[in-house]
Amino acid sequence: MIVFGWRQFRSQATVGLAGLVVVAIVLAVTGPHLVNVYDTAVAACKASGGQSSACTNPVTATYKGVQIAVMALVLVVPALIGMFWGAPLIAHELETGTFRLAWTQSVSRRRWLFVKLGLVGLASMVVAGALSLMATWWASPLDKVNQNRFSAGSFALHGFVPAGHAVFAFALAATVGLLMRRTLPAMAVTLAGFIAVRLGVTYWLRPHYMSPVTTTLPLTASNTGFQLNGPMGAPGTASLAAQAPNLPNALVSGSNIVDKAGQSPTSAYLLHKCPEMVSGGPPTGTLKTSNGGLFSGHSAAVQAPANVQNAFNQCITTLSSKYHEVVTYQPASRFWTFQTIETALFVVLALALAGGCAWWVRHRVS
Amino acid sequence: MNEVLLVIEFHLDSRSGVSPYLQIVQQVRQAMRLGLLHDGDQLPTVKEVVAQLAINPNTVLKAYRELEHEGLASARPGVGTFITGSLGGESLAAHGPLRRALQGWISKARRAGLDDESIEALFQSSFRSDAQEDIA
Amino acid sequence: MSAVLSAHGLGKRYGRRWALSECDLDIPAGHVVGLVGPNGAGKTTLLHLAVGLLTPSAGSIDVLGNRPSDNPAQLARVGFVAQDTPTYARLTVDDHLAMGAHMNPGWDADVARRRIEDLDLDPKQKAGTLSGGQRAQLALTLAVAKRPEFLILDEPVASLDPLARREFLQTLMEVVVEQGVSVLLSSHLVADLERVCDYLVVLVSSRVQVAGEVDELLSSHHRLTGPRHDVSSLPSDQHVIEESHTDRQSTLLVRCDGPVLDPSWTVEQLDLEDLVLAYMGQADAGTRRRRPSRDADADADADADAKITKLDVSR
Numbered sequence: 001m002i003v004f005g006w007r008q009f010r011s012q013a014t015v016g017l018a019g020l021v022v023v024a025i026v027l028a029v030t031g032p033h034l035v036n037v038y039d040t041a042v043a044a045c046k047a048s049g050g051q052s053s054a055c056t057n058p059v060t061a062t063y064k065g066v067q068i069a070v071m072a073l074v075l076v077v078p079a080l081i082g083m084f085w086g087a088p089l090i091a092h093e094l095e096t097g098t099f100r101l102a103w104t105q106s107v108s109r110r111r112w113l114f115v116k117l118g119l120v121g122l123a124s125m126v127v128a129g130a131l132s133l134m135a136t137w138w139a140s141p142l143d144k145v146n147q148n149r150f151s152a153g154s155f156a157l158h159g160f161v162p163a164g165h166a167v168f169a170f171a172l173a174a175t176v177g178l179l180m181r182r183t184l185p186a187m188a189v190t191l192a193g194f195i196a197v198r199l200g201v202t203y204w205l206r207p208h209y210m211s212p213v214t215t216t217l218p219l220t221a222s223n224t225g226f227q228l229n230g231p232m233g234a235p236g237t238a239s240l241a242a243q244a245p246n247l248p249n250a251l252v253s254g255s256n257i258v259d260k261a262g263q264s265p266t267s268a269y270l271l272h273k274c275p276e277m278v279s280g281g282p283p284t285g286t287l288k289t290s291n292g293g294l295f296s297g298h299s300a301a302v303q304a305p306a307n308v309q310n311a312f313n314q315c316i317t318t319l320s321s322k323y324h325e326v327v328t329y330q331p332a333s334r335f336w337t338f339q340t341i342e343t344a345l346f347v348v349l350a351l352a353l354a355g356g357c358a359w360w361v362r363h364r365v366s
Numbered sequence: 367m368n369e370v371l372l373v374i375e376f377h378l379d380s381r382s383g384v385s386p387y388l389q390i391v392q393q394v395r396q397a398m399r400l401g402l403l404h405d406g407d408q409l410p411t412v413k414e415v416v417a418q419l420a421i422n423p424n425t426v427l428k429a430y431r432e433l434e435h436e437g438l439a440s441a442r443p444g445v446g447t448f449i450t451g452s453l454g455g456e457s458l459a460a461h462g463p464l465r466r467a468l469q470g471w472i473s474k475a476r477r478a479g480l481d482d483e484s485i486e487a488l489f490q491s492s493f494r495s496d497a498q499e500d501i502a
Numbered sequence: 503m504s505a506v507l508s509a510h511g512l513g514k515r516y517g518r519r520w521a522l523s524e525c526d527l528d529i530p531a532g533h534v535v536g537l538v539g540p541n542g543a544g545k546t547t548l549l550h551l552a553v554g555l556l557t558p559s560a561g562s563i564d565v566l567g568n569r570p571s572d573n574p575a576q577l578a579r580v581g582f583v584a585q586d587t588p589t590y591a592r593l594t595v596d597d598h599l600a601m602g603a604h605m606n607p608g609w610d611a612d613v614a615r616r617r618i619e620d621l622d623l624d625p626k627q628k629a630g631t632l633s634g635g636q637r638a639q640l641a642l643t644l645a646v647a648k649r650p651e652f653l654i655l656d657e658p659v660a661s662l663d664p665l666a667r668r669e670f671l672q673t674l675m676e677v678v679v680e681q682g683v684s685v686l687l688s689s690h691l692v693a694d695l696e697r698v699c700d701y702l703v704v705l706v707s708s709r710v711q712v713a714g715e716v717d718e719l720l721s722s723h724h725r726l727t728g729p730r731h732d733v734s735s736l737p738s739d740q741h742v743i744e745e746s747h748t749d750r751q752s753t754l755l756v757r758c759d760g761p762v763l764d765p766s767w768t769v770e771q772l773d774l775e776d777l778v779l780a781y782m783g784q785a786d787a788g789t790r791r792r793r794p795s796r797d798a799d800a801d802a803d804a805d806a807d808a809k810i811t812k813l814d815v816s817r
Contacts, residue, residue: 004601007593096591100584101641104553105605106577106648362572380696383771416675420668422534422700423679 001107005115009123012085016127023073023131027138030063037062038141056145067142070135074157077131079194081124082169087186089116090357091177109361117174117354124170129163147248150335152202155251159339164346169194171350175357197349201342207253209341212328217245219257219320221313226274238270242325249332259322274315373407378419386421390429394438398453409439409447504567506531506652506684507552511561514547521547523708525561529686529701531652533715534678536699537688538778544708545688546585549656552686553582566652578608581645581683585656587638591630595623598644606648614647617673635666639673646677653677655687659694671698692775704778706785712757716774723777724762725770726754737763744780755780 006013038059045055090113093099103109136143136158143149149158156162172193177186217223225241242255258264330338374397376390384392397403410418412426430447433439441447475485505528512525522544529535537545550556551563554570554577563569568576589598595618603609618625621639629637638658645653655674659667675698678685689695695702703713712719723743731752733742740762744755755772756762762769772780 001605003604007597007600008590011592097584097586097588098590100555100582101588101590101644102605103555103572104577104580104582104584104645105602106574106607107605108572108574108577110572378697380693383773386697413676413679416679417672419697420671420675421697423675424533424700 001111001115002119005119008116009085009120012120013123016081016085016123020127020130023070024134026066027070027134030066031138034059034062034138034141038144059141059145067139070138071157074132074135074162078124078128078162078166078169079191081128081166082173082190082194083187085120085124086170086173087177087190088183089120089174089177090361091181091183091186094178094181095183110358113358113361114354117171117357121167121170121350121354124166125163128166129160132158132162133160143249150249150251150330150332150338152206152251155206155338155342156198156202159336161339161342161346164343164350165198167350168197168346168353171353171357172197175353175360178357178360201345205345206338206342207251207330209338210330210334212253212330215327215329217325217327219316219323219325221316223325224257224316226270226312226315238267238274240265240270240319240323244327244329247327247329247332249335251330251338253328253330255325255327257323257325259324265319265323270319273318274311276311276315372410372414374403374410376410376415376419378421387425387429387432390415390426391432391436394429394433394449395453398438398449403449403452405449405452407449408445409433409449411446504531505529505564506533507563507565507686509548509561509563512548512551512558512563513560514544514551514556515559520559520708522551523560525710527703527710527713529684529703529713531684532682533701534675534685534699535687535701535703536695537686537703537705538690538692538695539688539705540690540782543705545705546656548705549582549654549686549688552654553580574607578606578648579651581648581650581653583638583641583645583653583655583658586661587634587641587658589629589632589637589640592628594626594628595632595640596625598629598640599625599647602644602647608649610647610649613649614643617643617647633666635662635669638662638666638670642670642673642677646681646683649681650683653683653685655685657688657690660689660691667694674698692778696774702774702778704781706782709785711781711785712777719777720772720774722759723755723757723772723780725772725776726752726756726762726767727770728752728764728767731766743784 041055041058090099093102102112139158143158146154148154156165169190173186173190176189176193177183180186180189223243223245225243227239227241229237229239240257242257244252244255256264374394376393378386378389382389394403394409409430412423412430415421415426416423430439430441433447434441437451438449438453439447440450472485475488480488507527507529509525509527512527513523514521525544525548537548539545547556551558552565552570554572566576566579570576570580590601593601599611599614599618602614603611617639621636621643623632623636623640629640632640642655642658645655658674659670662670671694674685674687677683687695687699700716701714702716702719704711729752730747730750731754733745733752733754736742736754736756737758739760740756740758742754742756746753755776
């Protein structure tokens, strides 16, 4: 059965392998130069520690096209593997009636299913894993510059976690194909389901794989913003915005300005404590942090006139006696642990789906 | 298909109203009468017959058993079924006088003005009524 | 002789519709069995139940003494060719044979190779480019080379041209002689079954109408023609399958266990097609009686026409 399972899978495997080879060649050819650019940039910017944008820009600007292509590939390959390898696995046999040929040979349906699922599932992990490990190797100069590989948009494009995503997408597609009995609708449903699960895991599960670490920082003028929302002339609603500190390669869940009891300052309290902020002057620009992608920049703050600056500094000094900034994050050192946890999570999901398929095939399909 | 020396090929007339196994028996008898099959000739194997006619093997077996029953064939296990005895040429030769008498009657019928169909019909009805008298 | 297939009260339901109901069969081994009936009668359902692709909703079925199941040992004893002979379009003939060899411990490679040579099939040709007749022969080879005890075929020749049909049946009969397999094949063409089958099962409207050895069926069913009779006056051992009357004449199709003694009848032999048609008509009359009487005639005519076109009367 294994030999025949491989024979059925052969053309798809060839495409996957060919794609991998092409990518490997491109990365092998461009990789060394990228490392070169990085070394040169860092050497030239020893003074600033190689972190100012004058140093990082040359690196992030190199091979922009390849960067985008590689990033896109690692992002979509698990889904593609799911759709093109998983959806037809059983659905095509049900559609064309060949299951009536396969299930009347001297092989039990469960063995037939496990060989097909196991063979192609393993192949999908190998292909997706190899691709993402190659991409991670190639992008290491960029990672050293951007230092954001733990972030929501970057985590799934690094390391070996795409292997877990791929085998889950594959198992999901095979199951949907088995239930819907038709390949094309199964592909569509799988894509939607896969995206939903990935988004859910990224934003709701991943920050909680381990208890996050918290650190407390005092309020300063450089990490706090005073916000006024409302129509011009009226005081409106006041709130404080916190800028998270620069935690390279960490997964920041959030930062809050709270007092010892964990309460945020109310608008009334703020207006009472910092009346100067209300009268006159345009609102200060809010300081933003950006979290995303392989290529990120830092956005600049808006410069305010001197009198507003002074009022602001005083306000902050007043508030900092009661309030501080609490940052919740997963430290950078946990990156590979999280990769392992998430991969294991998706593999377990895939196995559960495979078990479901086995039960369905045995008891329900006619 | 291997090349085998077949002495006789059967055919089936599905419209004749005669059951298939009987048709085979009749064709063997006819071939023997005409001298096409001799004592010792091997009849086609069951496999050869069904491969040519696409009929149930039991039909062929039934036909061959009937021939055995009539003493016209005998089965040698593992080898095949062979013709025994004959209905052939000499029988017809022995009936020379009968044949001449029949030819004379046919000439008489033609001189009386009967056409071919009438001659056949006259013969058939006489033949049948004679056969029914035998039964009764 | 042991039964190759036996069913007791077998039924299969889809939602509220019974595709097969109250099916009782006891088919002995060593025969070529024809399963005949119009489309939608439940033939495919019965065959799928026999190979384990379906499970019964009611009653039971045993094939070669065992429940049909997923068990490899049971699967190895039964060869199956599904309707429209599915094959893997993008795989070659050789690939299919390799599949057979790998998935069947009882695979006889010589038998397979010889069949493919006899058929003049190119081993490297993709199955999707084969003609219908060649695909059917390939599917038969796959079912046969694993040396099963029982071969089940679902309408194997329905979509084949007459020559391919004849060649397929020739091959099938050869296999029966060579391997001694019992065969169950379904068809809605009675003419083909007549040549190859020695046991018949008639399935109409999800029910078995009649089943038995062909010789025995033909010798126990007669057409009686004679002066107008009242059907209820017939002896009890004569069961009327089909009847039609004019003012002066009655024509009956009866099944009777003993001889017909009434001299007013002219007794005629039937052929298989007449017999099957009669049982189909009887089943149809049963369903028709349940419809409102208003349009009974129109419906009857339409049904009769449909039955006749389906039965491809060759004479």
